[in-house]
Amino acid sequence: MLTQARELCHLTSKKDYSMPRLPRLLAPAAALAALAAVVPAAQAASTATFPSSGPATATVQITDPGPASPTVHLTATVADASHLADTRVFLGQDGATPNVSVGIDGVRDARYDDTYDGDLSTAGCSIYDSTRTYAPEVTHTADTLSVDLPKGEIISFEDTEVAVGDIGTDAPCDNGGGFHGVAMDYPGVRETIDGFSWDAPAAPAVxxxxxxxxxxxxxxxxxxxxxxxxxxxxxxxxxxxxxxxxxxxxxxxxxxxxxxxxxxxxxxxxxxxxxxxxxxxxxxxxxxxxxxxxxxxxxxxxxxTAAVQSVRFLSAPPATTSDSTAQLTWAIDGNDAGQAPFCVLDDRVEVACTTTGVSLTGLAPGAHALTVYPADGERSFTASWTVVAPAPAPAVVPAPAVVLPRVTLPAVRSNDRDGDGIANTWLVGGRLASAPAAPKAAVTAKRVTLSLRAAAKAAKHVRIYRADGTGGFKLVGTVSPKRGTFADTKVKPGHTYRYKTVAVNAKGQQGQASKAVTAKVRKTR
The missing domain is CATH 2.60.40 (Immunoglobulin-like)
Known part of the structure; x- marks a missing residue:
């Protein structure tokens, strides 16, 4: 808790809108009676007035419709309507540290610099709100702002600490790490409003x-x-x-x-x-x-999971032939409808092939091999033969014996094409689907928030991979490509993490992973 000695001098009596916490009850009986005219009987409501003595400067009322509701309703009223635009309601649970600020311009992340060590460009930036806003829309009249705050996302405890501040005289603030806006000192005394509740979720239907x-x-x-x-x-x-x-x-x-x-x-x-x-x-x-x-x-x-696809050659050139053309046919076991394989002649030339075969022409004398890669990218299958030059003069020779083609043993084909331990099987025109731009990371002692960049147009999902220190990358989340952020709350203070994102198509195949972004979680005191 921030002591009075650490409050900056510009916290005047006008701005120190604070009072002791409420008891662990919804509200005193007198306060509930005063609210009866505006709060339905089925709802629980608590009111906090700032400051606790003297003329009221701001009043915050939080109403919980009940345990079945996913939101609580917050209303803040100021005595002087000219101060509404500069009024911020701070909510939090962790001692003197707020989590969000609410103003007429929206609901924003709030951060607290408890060291005054110059992390922020202005020494007085003890509390600042960022440009990252949450979805709830704030409405307002001349002297009142209102918003529905989602439980589990903003309201995460049955008791919530509330403070009110006026930012009109505070300096601009920018910490150089993505959080900027306005700053103010956190009041040394605040109120706690209790009584929120939320029903347990039903068992998921999967x-x-x-x-x-x-x-x-x-x-x-x-x-x-x-x-x-x-x-x-x-x-x-x-x-x-x-x-x-x-x-x-x-x-x-x-x-x-x-x-x-x-x-x-x-x-x-x-x-x-x-x-x-x-x-x-x-x-x-x-x-x-x-x-x-x-x-x-x-x-x-x-x-x-689908079985590994395999190729069975039904027809192929004989082991030795003078024919400069070749017709190969096959069946692909476990192939999905419409998925053509990838075919390479003599380990260097890509040739167009279908799910049932390929026709080759213009084969020069010498050894030839056609390698077929099924769409799953797990294995490759090869048929080999040799084209010999025709005899210099026609001669009657016995028909060559039919020799079955030599088929190599299936070879495992790595699906990690860029060597970072993340599978890459989404090919577009024979090349890996493009990687998203590297995400940006904002770090606190409790979470790493990634700002996700646009993925390939055909992407159905975006997967987030994390490596702890120099360890390998592991999947930590899957989100919609339309989602702009991902919060990783499974972090440990003092650890350094690397994050990559990769686009995923409708078949679950991954393209190339993004470049890594590094986030170091600072140690708590």
Whole structure:
């Protein structure tokens, strides 16, 4: 908690809108009676007035419609309408540190520099709000602003600390790291409004689909709620999530899984079984413990990865021939409809081929080999033969014996084409689909927030990979390509992380990964 001695001198009595915290009740009986005319009986409401003595400068009222509602309603009224544009309502839970600020220009991230060590370009920038805004729209009249704040995203605790400040006389602030705007000192005393609640989510209803070394799970995802996916083996659910921290935007979101928690690719032709559990990003007290409302586990669902594609040559040139043309036909086991393979002649020339074969002409005398790569990119299959020059003079010779073509053993073809440990199988015209531009990172002691750049037009998802220090990259999130940000809250103070993003097409194939962006999480005191 910020002591009075650390408050800057420009915190005058006009601006120190603060008072002691309310008790752990919704509101005193007298306050509830005063609110009865404006708050329905089914709703819980609390009011904080700043300052606590003398003429009221600002009043903040927060109304929770009940545990079934995903939002709470905040209204702030100022005594002097000319100060509304400069009024900020700060909300937070962590001592003197606010999380968001609310003003007539929107709901923004708020940050606190508790060291005054010059991290910010202006020494007095102890609190500042950023240009990153949240979705809730703020409406206002001449002297009042109002907004519905989503639980789990902005309201994350059943008790929330509230403070009010006037930014009209504060200096511009820019910390050089993406947070800039206006600054003010945090009041040393603030109020805590209690009584928010949120029902536990229902067990997710999950559907599945299998693909090439991947499975996809689809389920409705509520805002402010985290989803963890657990693998079930021989009827036993694992203790730790197979995929964790899945967050959506309130729509039916598909989660594509293509590797295990250790970063190993899923096995082809394998059935995977899962259960999904939902957890509110909202903390409530149970006795002396802080817990989050959690759903029952979903029913067990299963999905099977596609078997590795294989090529069976049905016809090919004899081992030795004088014919400068060749007709090869094949069948591709496990091939998806319409997926043509990739064919290379003599390890250097790409030739157009179909799902059933290829015709070659103009073959010079010498050894030839046609290599067929099925669309899954897992293996390659080769047919070889030799073209000999025709005899200098016609001669009657016995018909050559029919010799079956020599087919090489399947060779594993790496799907990590750029060597960073992230699979790349999305080809456009024989080349990897382009990489997104590197994301930008904003770092606090508790999270790394990535600003995502535009992905390829055909992208259906964007996957976020993270490496801890010099370790390998592991998948930490999958989002829509329309989503502009991703917050990684599974970070540790003092660790340095590297992040890459990669575009994913409708078949779950990944293009080239972006360049890495580095984020160092500072140690807490």
């Amino acid at each position: 559907t599945t689909d299998g693909g090439r070394r991947q499975v996809a799970l689809s389920f409705d995802q509520e805002p402010g709620t985290q989803y963890d996916i657990y693998r079930v083996v021989d009827g036993v659910r694992s203790d730790t999530p197979f995929v964790s921290n899945v967050r959506g935007d309130g729509s039916d979101v598909q989660v594509v899984i293509d590797q295990d928690p250790e970063g190993n690719a899923l096995e082809p032709g394998t059935t995977y079984r899962f259960q999904v559990q939902a957890t509110r990003l909202f903390n409530v007290w149970q006795g002396s413990d802080m817990v989050q409302p959690t759903s029952p586990f979903s029913a067990v669902v299963s999905a099977t």
